[in-house]
Amino acid sequence: MKAKRNNMKAQTLYDKLWNAHVVRQEADGTALIYIDRHLVHEVTSPQAFEGLKLAGRKVWRTASILAVADHNVPTTARAQGIADPVSRLQVETLDSNCAEFGVNEFKMSDVRQGIVHVIGPEQGATLPGMTVVCGDSHTSTHGAFAALAFGIGTSEVEHVMATQCLLTKKTKAMQVLVNGTLGKGVTAKDIALAVIGKIGTAGGTGYAIEFAGTTIRGLSMEGRMTVCNMAIEAGARAGMIAADYTTINYLKGRPFAPQGELWDKAVAYWHTLHSDEGAQFDQVVKLDAAQIKPQVTWGTSPEMVVAVDGRVPDPATMSDAVKRQAAERALQYMGLAANTPIAEIRIDKVFIGSCTNSRIEDLRAAAVIAQGKHVAANVKLAMVVPGSGLVKRQAEQEGLDKIFIAAGFEWREPGCSMCLAMNDDKLSPGERCASTSNRNFEGRQGQGGRTHLVSPEMAAAAAISGHFVDVSKL
Amino acid sequence: MQKFTMLNGLVAPLDRANVDTDAIIPKQFLKSIKRSGFGPNLFDEWRYLDHGEPGRDNSGRPLNPDFVLNQPRYKGAQILLARENFGCGSSREHAPWALGDYGFRAIIATSFADIFFNNCFKNGLLPIRLAAEQVDELFKAVAAHAGYKLAIDLEQQTISALDGKVYKFEVETFRKHCLLNGLDDIGLTLQHVDEIKSYEAMHRAAQPWL
Numbered sequence: 001m002k003a004k005r006n007n008m009k010a011q012t013l014y015d016k017l018w019n020a021h022v023v024r025q026e027a028d029g030t031a032l033i034y035i036d037r038h039l040v041h042e043v044t045s046p047q048a049f050e051g052l053k054l055a056g057r058k059v060w061r062t063a064s065i066l067a068v069a070d071h072n073v074p075t076t077a078r079a080q081g082i083a084d085p086v087s088r089l090q091v092e093t094l095d096s097n098c099a100e101f102g103v104n105e106f107k108m109s110d111v112r113q114g115i116v117h118v119i120g121p122e123q124g125a126t127l128p129g130m131t132v133v134c135g136d137s138h139t140s141t142h143g144a145f146a147a148l149a150f151g152i153g154t155s156e157v158e159h160v161m162a163t164q165c166l167l168t169k170k171t172k173a174m175q176v177l178v179n180g181t182l183g184k185g186v187t188a189k190d191i192a193l194a195v196i197g198k199i200g201t202a203g204g205t206g207y208a209i210e211f212a213g214t215t216i217r218g219l220s221m222e223g224r225m226t227v228c229n230m231a232i233e234a235g236a237r238a239g240m241i242a243a244d245y246t247t248i249n250y251l252k253g254r255p256f257a258p259q260g261e262l263w264d265k266a267v268a269y270w271h272t273l274h275s276d277e278g279a280q281f282d283q284v285v286k287l288d289a290a291q292i293k294p295q296v297t298w299g300t301s302p303e304m305v306v307a308v309d310g311r312v313p314d315p316a317t318m319s320d321a322v323k324r325q326a327a328e329r330a331l332q333y334m335g336l337a338a339n340t341p342i343a344e345i346r347i348d349k350v351f352i353g354s355c356t357n358s359r360i361e362d363l364r365a366a367a368v369i370a371q372g373k374h375v376a377a378n379v380k381l382a383m384v385v386p387g388s389g390l391v392k393r394q395a396e397q398e399g400l401d402k403i404f405i406a407a408g409f410e411w412r413e414p415g416c417s418m419c420l421a422m423n424d425d426k427l428s429p430g431e432r433c434a435s436t437s438n439r440n441f442e443g444r445q446g447q448g449g450r451t452h453l454v455s456p457e458m459a460a461a462a463a464i465s466g467h468f469v470d471v472s473k474l
Numbered sequence: 475m476q477k478f479t480m481l482n483g484l485v486a487p488l489d490r491a492n493v494d495t496d497a498i499i500p501k502q503f504l505k506s507i508k509r510s511g512f513g514p515n516l517f518d519e520w521r522y523l524d525h526g527e528p529g530r531d532n533s534g535r536p537l538n539p540d541f542v543l544n545q546p547r548y549k550g551a552q553i554l555l556a557r558e559n560f561g562c563g564s565s566r567e568h569a570p571w572a573l574g575d576y577g578f579r580a581i582i583a584t585s586f587a588d589i590f591f592n593n594c595f596k597n598g599l600l601p602i603r604l605a606a607e608q609v610d611e612l613f614k615a616v617a618a619h620a621g622y623k624l625a626i627d628l629e630q631q632t633i634s635a636l637d638g639k640v641y642k643f644e645v646e647t648f649r650k651h652c653l654l655n656g657l658d659d660i661g662l663t664l665q666h667v668d669e670i671k672s673y674e675a676m677h678r679a680a681q682p683w684l
Contacts, residue, residue: 023673024666028647032663034673036684044566046507057660072505086505086528093507129681137565137589151589153567154509155596155659163663165670169646171588201492202559205588235562237588258683266683301492322491322557329490420564422501439563441496443519 010276013242014173014208017148017273021131023165032165036130037147039116040067040103040157042094043422044135048158049097059101060164066125066256067098067105070115071422075385075412078108087423101161114388114414117141117355121225122388124254128243128270133160138355138438140231143240144224145247146273148208150237172282174207174236175275178215180289185471187365188223189357189436189455191215191287192230193295193305199285201303204236207283210275211241215289221250222361229356230438233302242274294471296342297440297453299330304440306342308458308470314338333442334450335430342468345452346378349433350463351445352409352456353385354419357436360394362456367400369460369471375408376466383410383425385417409463421446434462476598477656481579482625483552486543487616493556494563495590499572503528512568513575517543547620555612556583560601561590570597580626582633584609595649596659600628602643628654 011019023032045067052059059065072087082088091108098105106112112119117138120126126142132149133139135157142149152166160166176195196203209231216224224241231239241247248267251257258266293307304327306313315327315338331338336345352358352366363386375382384404386392392414395401401411418425419437427433427449436459437444440451454462457471503515505528514532521543523536537544543551554573560583561569570593573581580600594601604612615635616622625634628650633641645653652659663670678684 020677024669026648030646030648032666032670034670034677043504047509047567050507050509055660084505090505090507127683130684135565135567137563151565153565153570153589153593153596155567155593159660159663162660163670164674165663167648167659167663168592201562202585202587205559205585235559235587262683266681269681301494325489326491420496420501422504439494439496441494441563443500444496447500447519447525 010279012173012275012279012281013146013210013240013273014148015279017129017131018170020129021148029169030167031169032167033131034165035133035160036064037120037125037132038065038160039120039132039134039139040065041071041116041134041136042069042090043071044154045097045157046090046093047154048161049101051158052161057162059103059161062102064164065103066120066123067094067103068113068116068119069094069108071416071420073108073415074423075415075417075425078413111389111393114391115355115358115416117229118358118387118391121145121221122254122390124251124257127251127257127266128247128273133166137232138229140237140239141225141229141355143228143231143238144221146240146243146270148238148240151232171237172207174204174209174283174285175281176209176211176285176287177213178211178287178289179213180215182215182289182292183472185294185457185474186292187455187457188219188226190292190295191289192227193297193302193453194287194292195285196230196234196302197295197305198287199234201233201301202235204231204234207236208238208240209234209236211239212275216241217244220361221246222359225359226356230302233438243270294455294458296458296468298334298336298342299327300333300440300442301330302438302440302453304330308342308468310342312336312338312340312342343470344467346432346467347434347452347462348378348380348431349427350379350382350459351385351418351433351435351437352383352459353387353417354437355387355416356438357456358385358387358391360391362436363391363395363400364398366456366460367403369457369474370407370409370464371403373407373464375463378466379463381410382408382463383412383418385412386414388414407464418445420444434459434468475596475656475658478579478598478600478628478653480625480627481552482623483579484548484550485553485555485612485616485622485624486548486551487555487613488542489557489613491557492559492562495561495566495569496563498561498569499566500526502526504566504568509571510575512572513577516572516576517541550577552577552579553624553626554578554581555609555616556581557609558584560586562587565589567593567596570594570599574599582609582612595653598653598656600626600653602633604641604643608641
């Protein structure tokens, strides 16, 4: 009985992060929680800054904010600026707002510029134990550092700027346990897609997901970020992973990370950021890493996913009417016939990039596949878009750019690029893309474009072969 | 924020699951630095037969006759009926802005994505969750009756159909209070400045590296 009572006091990582940030709580559970880090980009912030100005309010704590333009920026010819006047105005508006409010911004010409979810961790601006928000759903990425990180809307961006707090309610907690050894060519991206395939795109709605287990522990920080990044595609606003030596070693020496005595003090605290033995979750989902194969999405929702050695499913075999209808619609949009082997699907374009898969490790993995080969004749464009200027520089120091260019890939400047196609990088109607991004929604990469989500290895291999291939067999 | 108390509105059905915010308002319209003007581009890729761009006059664009909101019987709809996981994907608040700008004041669905659900309340838009069978029933009723309306009473947390059927719905107390009174969150929070400051001092002392 005593042991059981102790168990009831055991806290999840989410409990710990939540409890450490509650400023006050209403009777119905609505809480005011304190925000440590606010990441800002050009698309979801102009209306928030405008709101502050209209109300004559100031930013509560400017030092908590790090701003960068990433969604609209061109990935070619950066020196010439932005050709599209509407995009240009949005980026210039971020520049002027940051100047006016005294907010730290990495400008487009800064080598540290990049995708907001790549540069936060890269700079050490994301630290364990923090609450991290950004007007962007993929803020879940930062949970890889044992932080409570989630996307917010623009009204909330304004709220955090004005009050350093957010009004929110504690969600339920889910543990996704992945144990075992990943097979050859199977990556963090495949884990994320396999989880979504298992629980569905709304499976995590109303939950914060903690990813745990030996497989997760074995991932690098890049891999952990990929997994947490896609928690939102499973419906969970926040994904998180306990802090350990992998986390701490990654952060040491980064510009925004503490140093000296403060570092030691911080590390001691960070070591407590894990779920206690016996902590209770509202739901537990288990996956065996050895059973996960390289994944490919076939439809217009990330849950429409199969292993590369599988086939496009047949809607006629689906008993749920809403699901069947969705699958029929998806196949029509994707221009695919039921039962087509995934490996027979030919592609037109390849995109290696996005806040999911544009870090140095992703580029190295893709380069290994591309080395000494050439992009297939039927592939019109294969592009590599590094996640930040620093990732790009590192890759160039390692000679990865030369491998890609020799193989027929385009080597671009950092930004969100064709993940959401707000700049010039987009699919034309009907074009089919192997993409390392996170969403295969209708029109996501360009109106009428057809997206298949895959890992960097799978994308590179598809570029070389002109169709999907099983990288575990290469 | 616009108050929400009672609404007696025409219902438009959007019979698809997992309607994402990219579909609600495509990315090119996110380049705007304003909060308004998104209504004509709501569901742009489904609603029009050509490609839309910001700043373009939408009045002469070819409409997709198959898209439900283009059917004359749903003109002026204020209540959108949808399926599960409505508003999934991107956190863009432009999605509720576009829905509100178009004229919607409430959305009834089996379930909503968390960020979208939250964003609705910040914009005087009421998202209502009903059980799958109830949503199914409403889809059938809308299809069967032209001009089908529902009366929503937020105070009572009820949706009343013309045939007298009443559906109860849940809404969190705090969100309900804010919607009923059109309260501005920031103003409410700033009533607690002292508490925030004392928390902040304690937090910085405990974690001085932040």
